[in-house]
Amino acid sequence: MRYSGLKVITEGLFGNKGWKPAWRTPDPKPEYDAIIIGGGGHGLSTAYYLAKNHGFTNIAVLEKGYLGSGNIGRNTTIVRANYFLPGNSEFYSHSLKLWEGLEADLNYNVMHSQRGLINLFHSDGQRDAFARRGNSMINQGDDAILLDREGVREHLPYLDFEQTRFPIYGGLLHPRGGTARHDAVAWGYARAADRRGVDLIQNCEVTGIDVENGVVRGVQTTRGSIRAKKVAIVVAGRSSQVAAMAGMRLPIESHVLQAFVTEGLKPVINHVVSFGMGHFYISQSDKGGLVFGGDIDFYASYASRGNLPMVEHVMEAGMTLMPMIGRARVLRSWGGIMDMTPDGSPIIDRTDISGLFIDCGWNYGGFKAVPASGWCMAHLMATGESHPVAEKFKLNRFATGHILDEEGTGSQHNLH
Amino acid sequence: MRIDGKGRIDRTRPLTFAFDGVSYPAYKGDTLASALMANDVRVVGRSFKYHRPRGILTAGSEEPGALVEIMGPANQTPNTRATVQEVFEGLTARSQNRWPSLRWDLLGINDLASPFLSAGFYYKTFMWPRAFWEKIYEPLIRRAAGLGSLSGRHDEGTYEKAYAFCDLLIVGAGPTGLIAALAAGRSGADVILAEDAAEMGGRLLSDEGQIDGAPAQEWLASVLAELALMPNVRLMPRTAVTGAYDDGTYGALERVGLHRRPRPNLPRECFWRITARRTILATGALERPIAFADNDRPGIMMASAMASYLNRYGVSPGRKVTFFANNDSARATARSFVAAGLSVAAIIDSRPDAPDEGDIPVHKGAVVIGTKGRHGLQEITLRTGSGEVRLETDALGMAGGWNPSLHLTCHMNGRPRWSAELAAFVPSPGAVPGLVAAGAANGTFSTHGCLAAGLAAAQEVLTDLGHKAAPVDLPQAENAPYTISPLWAVPGKGRAWLDFANDVTTKDVALSAQEGFSSVEHMKRYTTQGMAPDQGKSSNVAALAVLADATGRGIPETGTTTFRPPFVPVSIAAMGAGARAEGFAPQRFMTSDQASRDRGAPMIEAGLWYRPSYFPKPGETTWREACDREVAMVRNSVGISDVSTLGKIDLQGRDAGRFLDFVYTNTFSTLPVGRVRYGVMLREDGHVLDDGTTARLGENHWLMTTTTAAAGLVMRHLDFVHQAFCADWDVRFISVTEHWAQFAVAGPKARDLLTSALGAAPGLPFMGVRAATIQGVAGRVFRISFSGEEGYEVAVPARYGEALFRDLTARAETMGGGLYGMEALNVLRIEKGFITHAEIHGRTTAFDIGMEKMVSAKKDCIGKAAASRPGMIGAARAQLVGLKPLTDSPLTAGAHLFTQSADVKRETDQGYVTSVGYSPTLASWLALAFLHDGRARHGETIRLVDHLRKVDVLCTVTDPVFHDPMGEKLRA
Amino acid sequence: MRLNCPHCGPRDRREFYYYGAAAYLDRPSPDAPAQAWDDYLHNRDNPAGMTQDLWYHEQGCTAWLKVTRNTVTHEIIAVDAVATPKASGGMA
Structure with missing residues (x-):
C-alpha cells in the first residue's frame, strides 16, 4: 500500500477501513542470511539498506520489545552534519544527504525539517573553535555561516x-540542520524494510549468540534458536550485554541522558538552538512542545531515568539563555541509555568473530546518524569492507x- | 450558576475577574473554573486537533480541557488550568488555541475534515513536492498546533528554589494524609505535609460525608488546627510533589504567588528539593470518564468534579443534571444536587443490577450513546433495554470508576499492578524505595478505609524510623464497598473521546491496532493519546482497555505506558530559578578587578573569572590600538598584568618531588631549591592535560602553577593519582589559587621596577624563585615569563593584592610602562610561540607540540604508555607551526590549510589555525597552527582558507617561535 | 541521589564528580603489553546491575570514593574511600 494525500482522502471517505498494517508480524524462520539484533532506528535502517542496496532477501530484525523502543523514540530529534574531524565529517554529511531524500525513499513522512541549527558561542576562543x-x-x-552577535539577534x-x-558573541548557523519526527523514522524504515521482505520480529529477545570455531552460526532467542550466516549487533544502550554473549568486552560505558518536553505552544522557536556555556539544546516540535536537553547525568546507569541536579542545570541554562521560555511548563522528562565511548565517536566494524558485526557507541548523537549508520553497516555486512565514509569507526x-575526539575531553567515557 | 448556601467560598469577599475581555464577579476561594461556571461560561477552550469547544472536565490539576492564558504585566502564562488558578482581584484570563474567537474558531473546520485527519494521517501525506514541507505544509501545521502562546519577552517574574529535609514526607492532605500527619506529628517526627490544592482536605472538601457522626469538615478543621500548632509539622498547601528521585529525593512545586495580584519580589513559584527518610503517598484517586459518542461537549464532566463544584465552590454546571455511572460513587453527588434544590433528571447506570436511588430515575443497564449541544450540552440519547431515549440535560456527570493516583510510584521505573477487582492499576509495593502508598492512592476508596490506611502507614513508618507512635484514635466514617463493572467505551457510531485534550477517540485507537501499532507504546505514539498536558491522567487506562479489546488481549497483557516526572507540569523558570542574568554560574573576581574597571578596561569572561581585555587610553578608538600599544610597552618598557587566575597548588612532603615526576612528563625531583621548571602533564590517555611551571620553595615544599582553564581539572587529577596510586607516599597538597594574588611584571625595565618596589634588586636568575618582603608583606618573587621579555611574577597574600597592583601600576607608569590586558598577553605569547588551551585543546600530544623530548625515558609518568600508541605520533599527525602571511593580510583562527595547488576540500585539508594576532613587534600578522608533518615543512608556502570570514591568504610556514628565538631577552 | 561519604556523611550528588569504573584503580605496569593498557583505559564490563565506580567528593573532603551500587536501580550499597588510612600513611 502506497501512502499519499490521495490515499488519505479516499480512505477517509470510506471510514478508514482499508488501511493495512504498516508491517507484517511474522514468526521467526529457522534460518536467515542475515540477522540484525535490535529493532531500533539503526537496526531497521541496516535491514532496509541490506535489502535495498545489496539485494538481501532473507533478513530478520529481532527486537526484544516493540519496534523503535529504544533511543530512536527518546531523543531530541536533531538532525545535523556539523562535525569537524575527518572521519566524522564525511559520515554525517552522507547521513544528511540521505535524510534529504528519506521521505521519498521510504514513502513515509518523517517530517524532516531543515529549520536551521545555531550553535552559540560566548568567547573569542569558542568562536575560533x-x-x-x-x-x-x-x-x-x-x-555553515558564522553569525556575529547582531546576526544571531536577527534570527533569535x-x-x-x-x-x-x-554574553552571546555569535553563532554558527547550519542552515541544513534541523529536526525530524523521531518515531516516524523507526516506523518509516520498518515499513519500508517490511515491504522489501524483511521479517520484523518483535518481542523476541536474543539470549545467546552461537559461535563455532570463530564463526557465527546464529542466535538463541526467547522464541527459539535461529541460524544465520551473518549477525549484526545493533543495540545501542545494551551493546555491552549483547556483545558479552559473544565474549566481547566493549569500550563502552552506559549513561543516562535526560530530555524534556513542554506543553504545546504556538510557534515561538523556529530553529534548533544550542548554548555554548552549558550543554543545552532546544527546538520546538511541530506539535508545539519545546523539546530540549542537556548533558548526561554523569554516572553509569541503565535506569532510563535521571535525577534532579541535571534537570535543574538544563532549566538554568535555558533561563540564562532565553528567559522567554520561563513560563513554558515541562510536561514530561525521560531518559535514554547512551553507549558512551572513550572518544565520543561511534563504532561500525567487524568483530574478531567471522560473520559477526557491530554498530554501537553513538554517545549523544545516534539519531541523526540513523540513515548513514544503516547504509554503512549494510555495506559492511554485504561486502565485508568498511564503507569509505565510516572507515574510521574502527573497534x-x-x-x-x-x-576521533570532537570534544577533546579524552578517554573518559562520560565526557563526550 | 451560583448555588446559595453551598460551598466554602467567602461570600463576604467579592472579587472581579475578566475572561476574554468580559468582566465577571467571583468570590474569594473561587478557582477560575468555578467562577466561570458561576457565570454560566461553558466554553473555556478549544481542543488540540479538531478545535472542538472544551468546557471544564475536572476540578483539579488533571484538567485536560480548561486551559487558558493568564495575563500578567509583561507576559502571559499559557496553558494554565482554570481548575487550579485561584481568582484574585483583577485576574485577567484569555482563551487560547482559537482564532478569531473562542466561540467562532476558524480551525473548527478541522472537525468537519476529521475523516481525513485520522491517527497518524500526517505520516502518509505532505511528501510531495518535497520543497513544500518546510515552506507550506509544516508552517501551516505548526500554526494550527500548539495550545497557548508565550509572549516572546523575557520572563521577568521572581522564582525561587529551596531545599527541605524531613523524616516523613506525606504527599496529599486528604483523609489518608491528614491522619498520617497527625499520627506522625504527635509522635515527634519531622513531617512535611504537601498538598497540591489550595486547601487541605482532599475529598473531605467536596463530599458531604461524616466522620465520627459529625460533618467531615469539622474533623478536618480540628486536625488542621492541631497540625498547625505542631512545630515539627510543616504544612505546604499549593505544593504539588512533582517527581520521585533516588535516595528519598523529591521535587515539589509550590505556587507561592500565583493566587495573588502580582507585585514586585513576590515569588510566583518555588521549586523544592525535598529529602525525606520516608514517604507516604496519599494522593487519592482520579475519577475516569466513559467513552461514548460526542462525550466531549462542554457540560459533560466528571461526577466527582460536579460534587466539588457544588459543595466546595457553591456552583453548578447546569440546572438539570444527569449522571452516567458504572459504580455507586456518583450517588452521593446526585443526592447533594437534589438536596441543593437542583433537578437531577436521571442516573444512567450501566449495571443491570444497579440499586435504586430514591426519587431519582435510574436507568439500569443503560448507556449514553449520543449528545447534542454545539457550545454546551443540551440533550443526551440513552440506549436502554427498551430502546433509545432522549433526555434534556445541560450537565452530565461521568462516573467511570477510579484510578489511584499512583504516578509517583512509576517515576523510578516501577510498573503498577492491574487489579481486576478494582478494574484499575494499583501501585506495586516498593516501587519507590522508602515510599508507601496508602488510602485511595493504593486502591482503598472508602473514607473509613483511607483513615485506617493512613494511620497504619504512619505507624509502620514511625516504627521504621525509631519513633514511638503516639496514640491516635481511628475515627468512624463511611465505609461502603466499591463495586464496579468496567465500562470503558460504549459501542456505537460516532466519535467517542478518550483523550479530550489531544482529540484521540476510540476510532483512533482501533485504527492504530488495525495498522499494526498494537503495542501500547506504539498506540500512544501513533495516536498521541496521553501526550497532552494532562499526560493521559484521565485517558490512559481507558485507552489501553480499548486497545486490549481491539487486539483481543487482556488489559494486564496489553500493559501500560508509564508516568514520568513531573506529576504536574512545572515551569522552566521555577526549576531554573536563580539562573537569570548573572545567576547561571559563579563569578570570580581578581583582587585587581575594581582597579582594572576604574581604568575602563572591558572585563571578559575567562572560565568563571573576569579578566581585563585591554586598558584604553584617551584617544584610542579600537581595541587594536590599545593592544598594539600594550604589546610595544612590554617589549620596550615594562607592563603589569594580574595573573592570579592561574591555578596554584601548594605541595609538601618528602615524596612531593617523586609525585611531581609521576604526574609531569619531565623530571622535577632534581630541581634545586629556589628554582622553577616548566612542565607538561598528560592525561592517562596520552594527550596533553595542561602545562605550567612548578617552583621548589624548599626541600619538601613546592608550588605548582596550572593554566586558568585547567586549575580544577588538575587538582582533581592530582588527588586521584595520589589517592589511587600512591596514597602511602609522603605528599600533601592543597589549592592556594585564591590565597595569593600574583602579578606579572614584564619588559626590559622589569628589573628596575622590581628594584624600586622591593627596595632591592630582585637578584634572581631566569627560572628562579625566592621569598621576599614586599613593602612589609611576606611574599614571593618568581623570575618567569609568558611574554618572552625579562619577566617576574610577584605574589602576595590576596588581601594585599589590590594595593600591590595599584602600587606596581603607578611605578610602571612613572617608567613609561603600565598595564596590559588579555589581548596584549595573547599577542605577546603568540610572538613567542607559547601555547595555551587553544593549542592544547585535548586532542594534542606532546609530540604534536614538539615536546616529545620532555617525556622522560627514565621514568614512568601518567600518560606515557598511551602516548606511545602508533596513532599518537608520526608524520600523519598535525604539528605545531608558525604562520606568517606573505602579504600584509589579517589571519583568522579556525581557518584551514591547503597546499597551493590543491582543491580546497576535506580530502586535501592539511591543518588548521589555532591562534592569531597582529604583532606590532614584527609588523605582521602571526598565527600558530597545526599542520600535517609541520616541523618538516618550515619555509613552505601554504594556503590559509577561511570560508566563513572570506580569508584566503598565502603564508610561510615557520617555527612557532617568532620573537627572540634564542631566548636572549628572557635570560638577560 | 545521595552518597554517604565515609568522611562527611550523606551528601547530595551535586557535591560529587563521577569518573568511571573502579577498574581505573588497576593501573597496569609501565611495561605492560599494549592490550593491558587498552583494556585499562577503554574496555569496560559495563554491567547492568551491580558495579563499582569512582566518585570524587570535589565539593567536600576531596576524597576519591569507590562506590558499590546498582546501575539499574541506582541503589547504593557501599561507599568506601579509595585511599584507606592505612595505605595513605597518615592521611586524615
Whole structure:
C-alpha cells in the first residue's frame, strides 16, 4: 500500500477501513542470511539498506520489545552534519544527504525539517573553535555561516543579549540542520524494510549468540534458536550485554541522558538552538512542545531515568539563555541509555568473530546518524569492507590511538 | 450558576475577574473554573486537533480541557488550568488555541475534515513536492498546533528554589494524609505535609460525608488546627510533589504567588528539593470518564468534579443534571444536587443490577450513546433495554470508576499492578524505595478505609524510623464497598473521546491496532493519546482497555505506558530559578578587578573569572590600538598584568618531588631549591592535560602553577593519582589559587621596577624563585615569563593584592610602562610561540607540540604508555607551526590549510589555525597552527582558507617561535 | 541521589564528580603489553546491575570514593574511600 494525500482522502471517505498494517508480524524462520539484533532506528535502517542496496532477501530484525523502543523514540530529534574531524565529517554529511531524500525513499513522512541549527558561542576562543568547525563543514561540501552577535539577534531576537552571565558573541548557523519526527523514522524504515521482505520480529529477545570455531552460526532467542550466516549487533544502550554473549568486552560505558518536553505552544522557536556555556539544546516540535536537553547525568546507569541536579542545570541554562521560555511548563522528562565511548565517536566494524558485526557507541548523537549508520553497516555486512565514509569507526582505534575526539575531553567515557 | 448556601467560598469577599475581555464577579476561594461556571461560561477552550469547544472536565490539576492564558504585566502564562488558578482581584484570563474567537474558531473546520485527519494521517501525506514541507505544509501545521502562546519577552517574574529535609514526607492532605500527619506529628517526627490544592482536605472538601457522626469538615478543621500548632509539622498547601528521585529525593512545586495580584519580589513559584527518610503517598484517586459518542461537549464532566463544584465552590454546571455511572460513587453527588434544590433528571447506570436511588430515575443497564449541544450540552440519547431515549440535560456527570493516583510510584521505573477487582492499576509495593502508598492512592476508596490506611502507614513508618507512635484514635466514617463493572467505551457510531485534550477517540485507537501499532507504546505514539498536558491522567487506562479489546488481549497483557516526572507540569523558570542574568554560574573576581574597571578596561569572561581585555587610553578608538600599544610597552618598557587566575597548588612532603615526576612528563625531583621548571602533564590517555611551571620553595615544599582553564581539572587529577596510586607516599597538597594574588611584571625595565618596589634588586636568575618582603608583606618573587621579555611574577597574600597592583601600576607608569590586558598577553605569547588551551585543546600530544623530548625515558609518568600508541605520533599527525602571511593580510583562527595547488576540500585539508594576532613587534600578522608533518615543512608556502570570514591568504610556514628565538631577552 | 561519604556523611550528588569504573584503580605496569593498557583505559564490563565506580567528593573532603551500587536501580550499597588510612600513611 502506497501512502499519499490521495490515499488519505479516499480512505477517509470510506471510514478508514482499508488501511493495512504498516508491517507484517511474522514468526521467526529457522534460518536467515542475515540477522540484525535490535529493532531500533539503526537496526531497521541496516535491514532496509541490506535489502535495498545489496539485494538481501532473507533478513530478520529481532527486537526484544516493540519496534523503535529504544533511543530512536527518546531523543531530541536533531538532525545535523556539523562535525569537524575527518572521519566524522564525511559520515554525517552522507547521513544528511540521505535524510534529504528519506521521505521519498521510504514513502513515509518523517517530517524532516531543515529549520536551521545555531550553535552559540560566548568567547573569542569558542568562536575560533566554531570557525574551525564551520570551515570543516564547508570543506566537506556542507553549509555553515558564522553569525556575529547582531546576526544571531536577527534570527533569535528572544535570547537574552543584555544580562546573561556569558554574553552571546555569535553563532554558527547550519542552515541544513534541523529536526525530524523521531518515531516516524523507526516506523518509516520498518515499513519500508517490511515491504522489501524483511521479517520484523518483535518481542523476541536474543539470549545467546552461537559461535563455532570463530564463526557465527546464529542466535538463541526467547522464541527459539535461529541460524544465520551473518549477525549484526545493533543495540545501542545494551551493546555491552549483547556483545558479552559473544565474549566481547566493549569500550563502552552506559549513561543516562535526560530530555524534556513542554506543553504545546504556538510557534515561538523556529530553529534548533544550542548554548555554548552549558550543554543545552532546544527546538520546538511541530506539535508545539519545546523539546530540549542537556548533558548526561554523569554516572553509569541503565535506569532510563535521571535525577534532579541535571534537570535543574538544563532549566538554568535555558533561563540564562532565553528567559522567554520561563513560563513554558515541562510536561514530561525521560531518559535514554547512551553507549558512551572513550572518544565520543561511534563504532561500525567487524568483530574478531567471522560473520559477526557491530554498530554501537553513538554517545549523544545516534539519531541523526540513523540513515548513514544503516547504509554503512549494510555495506559492511554485504561486502565485508568498511564503507569509505565510516572507515574510521574502527573497534580497535583506541588500541592504536587513532582517536576521533570532537570534544577533546579524552578517554573518559562520560565526557563526550 | 451560583448555588446559595453551598460551598466554602467567602461570600463576604467579592472579587472581579475578566475572561476574554468580559468582566465577571467571583468570590474569594473561587478557582477560575468555578467562577466561570458561576457565570454560566461553558466554553473555556478549544481542543488540540479538531478545535472542538472544551468546557471544564475536572476540578483539579488533571484538567485536560480548561486551559487558558493568564495575563500578567509583561507576559502571559499559557496553558494554565482554570481548575487550579485561584481568582484574585483583577485576574485577567484569555482563551487560547482559537482564532478569531473562542466561540467562532476558524480551525473548527478541522472537525468537519476529521475523516481525513485520522491517527497518524500526517505520516502518509505532505511528501510531495518535497520543497513544500518546510515552506507550506509544516508552517501551516505548526500554526494550527500548539495550545497557548508565550509572549516572546523575557520572563521577568521572581522564582525561587529551596531545599527541605524531613523524616516523613506525606504527599496529599486528604483523609489518608491528614491522619498520617497527625499520627506522625504527635509522635515527634519531622513531617512535611504537601498538598497540591489550595486547601487541605482532599475529598473531605467536596463530599458531604461524616466522620465520627459529625460533618467531615469539622474533623478536618480540628486536625488542621492541631497540625498547625505542631512545630515539627510543616504544612505546604499549593505544593504539588512533582517527581520521585533516588535516595528519598523529591521535587515539589509550590505556587507561592500565583493566587495573588502580582507585585514586585513576590515569588510566583518555588521549586523544592525535598529529602525525606520516608514517604507516604496519599494522593487519592482520579475519577475516569466513559467513552461514548460526542462525550466531549462542554457540560459533560466528571461526577466527582460536579460534587466539588457544588459543595466546595457553591456552583453548578447546569440546572438539570444527569449522571452516567458504572459504580455507586456518583450517588452521593446526585443526592447533594437534589438536596441543593437542583433537578437531577436521571442516573444512567450501566449495571443491570444497579440499586435504586430514591426519587431519582435510574436507568439500569443503560448507556449514553449520543449528545447534542454545539457550545454546551443540551440533550443526551440513552440506549436502554427498551430502546433509545432522549433526555434534556445541560450537565452530565461521568462516573467511570477510579484510578489511584499512583504516578509517583512509576517515576523510578516501577510498573503498577492491574487489579481486576478494582478494574484499575494499583501501585506495586516498593516501587519507590522508602515510599508507601496508602488510602485511595493504593486502591482503598472508602473514607473509613483511607483513615485506617493512613494511620497504619504512619505507624509502620514511625516504627521504621525509631519513633514511638503516639496514640491516635481511628475515627468512624463511611465505609461502603466499591463495586464496579468496567465500562470503558460504549459501542456505537460516532466519535467517542478518550483523550479530550489531544482529540484521540476510540476510532483512533482501533485504527492504530488495525495498522499494526498494537503495542501500547506504539498506540500512544501513533495516536498521541496521553501526550497532552494532562499526560493521559484521565485517558490512559481507558485507552489501553480499548486497545486490549481491539487486539483481543487482556488489559494486564496489553500493559501500560508509564508516568514520568513531573506529576504536574512545572515551569522552566521555577526549576531554573536563580539562573537569570548573572545567576547561571559563579563569578570570580581578581583582587585587581575594581582597579582594572576604574581604568575602563572591558572585563571578559575567562572560565568563571573576569579578566581585563585591554586598558584604553584617551584617544584610542579600537581595541587594536590599545593592544598594539600594550604589546610595544612590554617589549620596550615594562607592563603589569594580574595573573592570579592561574591555578596554584601548594605541595609538601618528602615524596612531593617523586609525585611531581609521576604526574609531569619531565623530571622535577632534581630541581634545586629556589628554582622553577616548566612542565607538561598528560592525561592517562596520552594527550596533553595542561602545562605550567612548578617552583621548589624548599626541600619538601613546592608550588605548582596550572593554566586558568585547567586549575580544577588538575587538582582533581592530582588527588586521584595520589589517592589511587600512591596514597602511602609522603605528599600533601592543597589549592592556594585564591590565597595569593600574583602579578606579572614584564619588559626590559622589569628589573628596575622590581628594584624600586622591593627596595632591592630582585637578584634572581631566569627560572628562579625566592621569598621576599614586599613593602612589609611576606611574599614571593618568581623570575618567569609568558611574554618572552625579562619577566617576574610577584605574589602576595590576596588581601594585599589590590594595593600591590595599584602600587606596581603607578611605578610602571612613572617608567613609561603600565598595564596590559588579555589581548596584549595573547599577542605577546603568540610572538613567542607559547601555547595555551587553544593549542592544547585535548586532542594534542606532546609530540604534536614538539615536546616529545620532555617525556622522560627514565621514568614512568601518567600518560606515557598511551602516548606511545602508533596513532599518537608520526608524520600523519598535525604539528605545531608558525604562520606568517606573505602579504600584509589579517589571519583568522579556525581557518584551514591547503597546499597551493590543491582543491580546497576535506580530502586535501592539511591543518588548521589555532591562534592569531597582529604583532606590532614584527609588523605582521602571526598565527600558530597545526599542520600535517609541520616541523618538516618550515619555509613552505601554504594556503590559509577561511570560508566563513572570506580569508584566503598565502603564508610561510615557520617555527612557532617568532620573537627572540634564542631566548636572549628572557635570560638577560 | 545521595552518597554517604565515609568522611562527611550523606551528601547530595551535586557535591560529587563521577569518573568511571573502579577498574581505573588497576593501573597496569609501565611495561605492560599494549592490550593491558587498552583494556585499562577503554574496555569496560559495563554491567547492568551491580558495579563499582569512582566518585570524587570535589565539593567536600576531596576524597576519591569507590562506590558499590546498582546501575539499574541506582541503589547504593557501599561507599568506601579509595585511599584507606592505612595505605595513605597518615592521611586524615
